[in-house]
Amino acid sequence: xxxSTNVIILPAGHINCGGHSSAMETCRHHPSALRNRPHIxxxxxxxxxxxxxxxxxxxxxxAGSGAHAExxxxxxxxxxxxxxxxxxxxxxxxxxCLGKKPNVFPAKRLDVSADFAQWGVEASAFSLVYVSNMFHxxxxxxxxxxxxxxxVALR
Numbered sequence: 001x002x003x004s005t006n007v008i009i010l011p012a013g014h015i016n017c018g019g020h021s022s023a024m025e026t027c028r029h030h031p032s033a034l035r036n037r038p039h040i041x042x043x044x045x046x047x048x049x050x051x052x053x054x055x056x057x058x059x060x061x062x063a064g065s066g067a068h069a070e071x072x073x074x075x076x077x078x079x080x081x082x083x084x085x086x087x088x089x090x091x092x093x094x095x096x097c098l099g100k101k102p103n104v105f106p107a108k109r110l111d112v113s114a115d116f117a118q119w120g121v122e123a124s125a126f127s128l129v130y131v132s133n134m135f136h137x138x139x140x141x142x143x144x145x146x147x148x149x150x151x152v153a154l155r
Contacts (some may be wrong), residue, residue: 027097033133040132041071048076055079056127059153061146062086062110062134063095066097072130073101080102082121084110086142116152124155 048055055078060069063083073081081104083094094107110119111136129150135143 015052027066027070028093029065029067029070033065036132037071038069040068041075044072045075048079056155057082057125059121059126059129059150060084061129061150062138063094063096063107064090064133065092066107068130068132069098069104070101073098073104077103079103079127081105082126083107084112084119086111087139102147111142111145112149113139113141116149119149119153123152126153126155129153 057077057080058072060081060083062071063085066083069081069083072091073079081098081101083098084103085091085094085107086109088109091107099106108120112119116123116143129146131146134146
């Protein structure tokens with residue numbers, strides 16, 4: 001379990017690391033997301049290699065505009081990324097930003113406060129659960145639901 005001020009990364013299982021770079025899509029991201037994503041990417045680079053090396057599937061519980069997924073999916077092409085977002089209006093922008101990336105699934109709406117059975121994912125299917133910029137702006141039930149759901153989602 002890894003905590004920082006904006007990020008929770010819950011690694012589990014065996015994770016395989018790789019990386020490459022290519023041109024980023026032009027997406028509409030909040031300036032704060034653009035400022036903090038290099039630091040979040042560095043945290044991923046620090047954490048993932050220490051866990052092992054077979055990346056598997058990542059669950060992004062509050063993908064927002066996709067600013068973090070954009071750089072993380074580029075740096076770790078072997079990590080399959082599943083973006084979820086509460087705000088249904090954000091889904092088209094998320095897919096426009098991330099949809100061309102071969103390791104990113106189409107975004108889906110999710111209310112993390114719902115019972116895990118309603119999340120639309122399999123139990124024990126994920127190597128990691130990622131969330132940023134959710135806890136401080138969401139109801140307590142969302143935070144509790146995410147922690148409970150993550151405990152089921154992780155392998």
